[in-house]
Amino acid sequence: MTTGTRTYQDAIVSLNTLQSNAAALEALRNQPKTTDTSLSESVEFLRRIGYQQSDLNRLNVIHITGTKGKGSACAFTDSILRHAVPSWTVGLYTSPHLVSVRERIRINGVPLSEEEFTKYFYEVWDRLEENPPAPYEPRMPMYFRYMTLVAFHTFFSLKVDATILEVGIGGLNDITNIVPEPIATGVTSLGIDHVGVLGHTLGEIARHKGGIYKEGVPAFTVAQPVEGLEVLRGMAKERKASEFSVLQPIEALRSIKLGLPGIHQLSNATMAVSLCHTFLKRKAPPTIEIADEPTSLSPAFIAGLENARWPGRCQQVVDPVREKIRWFLDGAHTNESLRCCVDWYVSPDVGLRAMTRPKRVLIFNCTKGRSGSEFLGTILEHISQQLRLYGSQQLQDAEGTLPHGAFFDHVIFCANVTYANGSFKGDLTSTILKDEADQLATQKEIAAAWASLVPGFPASNIHVLPSIEHAVKVVRDLETKVDGGDVDVLVTGSLHLVGGTIEVAGLAEVAL
Template structure:
């Protein structure tokens, strides 16, 4: 191989993506195909030269949940770095917004392109050199997420991190991150039923999956949950022999802190992060836990300075100062509810006179297979609730001056930025804009009086950004429904310098 650049690594990685047909098969199986994930992942790990027990050296905080798990990881990462600035802290999350290397961070910063390429090809080569498999039907190389997870393990072990925060990709029990035999502490953020609703799972089934990260002799934490979910989490913690089961308590002083992440729901995520960090720092850093009713200055600064791009994030366009982007990759009913509660706040809800307020544009897309109509209906309903809560008589059906439904294809040419390449949508659906037309029809059904000429169905993110550029200024733009969409907007609109 003549070239082994970061771009080459991304190209190789994209070749491991599951295509739309494969994802359809997983959905049709009801998730049964996931049960092979752990033994296969352990075999891949062995093939690149590690045993499962080696991963204990990463000193892991493992976090799952339906919503809030990424934010919890971001808060936890910030706390560890502020309390122990001399430590090297690794953070593994998914998905990325603009560059795949964002998934693997050291002390808050993505590893460099050079480092990512180095670790990537070391894993790639080891798999090429060790092709023997217990089951010949197991692919020679793992799919995209599993491969990146292997790269993260290899990078963190090679860099000798003092702490690692692992965010579960999907589920918990069968997730590729769930091969660490003995993490230091585990946590479950808020549960909900819609994230994997395509599999027809109930809340107790989802709780069973999430609690699969609980381990023998390891503290098992959770935020307050619905009764049926909490019952299963508690039972699973006992079944999996966790050292203790803890429902984290609110910290009174936390309510007075201006968190670095926006949204009322972030207080619950911050509470879980504080508890995870307290236990970890006591066990791994010899740091006496702070009082439960207050927080010391390093914790406060950490929570204030925490950043998690693309989640309830407000960005002033650096090249178009009268354009403000509201970026939130919310892609479940519950997270979209939080998104609208955040967006339709004092900044937007209290400025109702059309002549004096900014134009409001919604750019939206959602993954095929999810019920876009239910998402849009819930969003419109929440807009009405929020306007009423702020004492405004504005018509919720006319809150947005324009709505744009576009694909996640990055550029108007029909091509993707390498890191944003996606193969998980059927090509004929992309060409026909199937999902986008379904969203358009749903919007018209929900709001039959909404002017048709204010609804755009567009083939790329670049088309959507160009449509915003042509809007009368000032303009507030809400981008929601997909983290891939948010990443594409950051790339095309040139927001990386202020958003990432």
């Protein structure tokens, strides 16, 4: 698709010349724990593309952060607002993307088209080129900051009625935090698995997350560990939030089939309901009646919750070409989220749904620096718990209950490289650190850990592969050897792995 002579592919190439998210995260791990100048730089970038910081208030922002569940909370929030006021134009900005960078900017639930993305991308690019920076200021922002500017410009151009912004990293110094006065702010779960990942304590993480609280703006959080909760409470007071609310799960949600499966979604749905209730109390047209309490769920709220979609999170799709293959996609990448993934997958409605046992394949990877051995241990231990909980005939062999290690027939540990020739889909290039793509050391370590954790697992069924395309080929070769049976494939450990699988396996039409 073109804008003038410039195409969507040109935009992706230009975008990938900027510092990647993965590189930014690596730099964040290594930098001193001091307040940086990113917010002032972000305001300057905004000025260079033609907007003042105060203009952002016109976007009517709901701002959401957290270490777990923030994306799901954004998806619920977006869906509720669209169902509550169908005439509105609702903008949603999230990260990372699974397959196409266009997924990060959605209008009424739909990613920008290639034409739209190219148009807004180059309008921002050209404005930055035409308005040079002050001395010692960077000429171009890094990848995530640039994408946020494109999102802001898109939402201004399309005159959205409401905007849901998901924080990229942290909160306090994130570019999304330059919005002076959002309508409401929320912090989802402070997952304890993230403590230490950036060299921070839970209190320090909470302080960064609570940095999105603003003077005169309602501040919400779900229940948190004591240390984190007290820091958030202090941040709300320090930043003069109009109120600070610790949300308990709304009981009425338990009787609703949420569009995003898993018991852990109750917390995220509760956050979304509370944010939307606050937002609509202030911004809804007079013809829309809003309940006095958020716990009184209207039909529109229920429809929004039931119809929420968030690709790559506890998602199952049937392969559009190989109908015997069913893909189970979850980008879980912490111990906590992997336990939630197993809770979802190893259950009667999902992975244990069949009367006859399918062939099961695990495709797994984790980013460098995370403990693959620990993650696999979490998966195996939780599978055992689920099998004891749901012990059924299909889980037993002649010796008794099937051991957790035999739950999968094949395990595949592959790099996040998209294609077998070592190349990446352009939209996915920025998500991979180069040293992770150059060798298979991490995948070999994970495979060795599996062999140690599951003694007797056939070595021939443990696959270490250099690309996602290789992994998909193993699955499809296996499917041709299954005589009339089904093949279930659980893909987890990394959102980038899930996104690459959707791309290579041709699942975009049914998954995104």
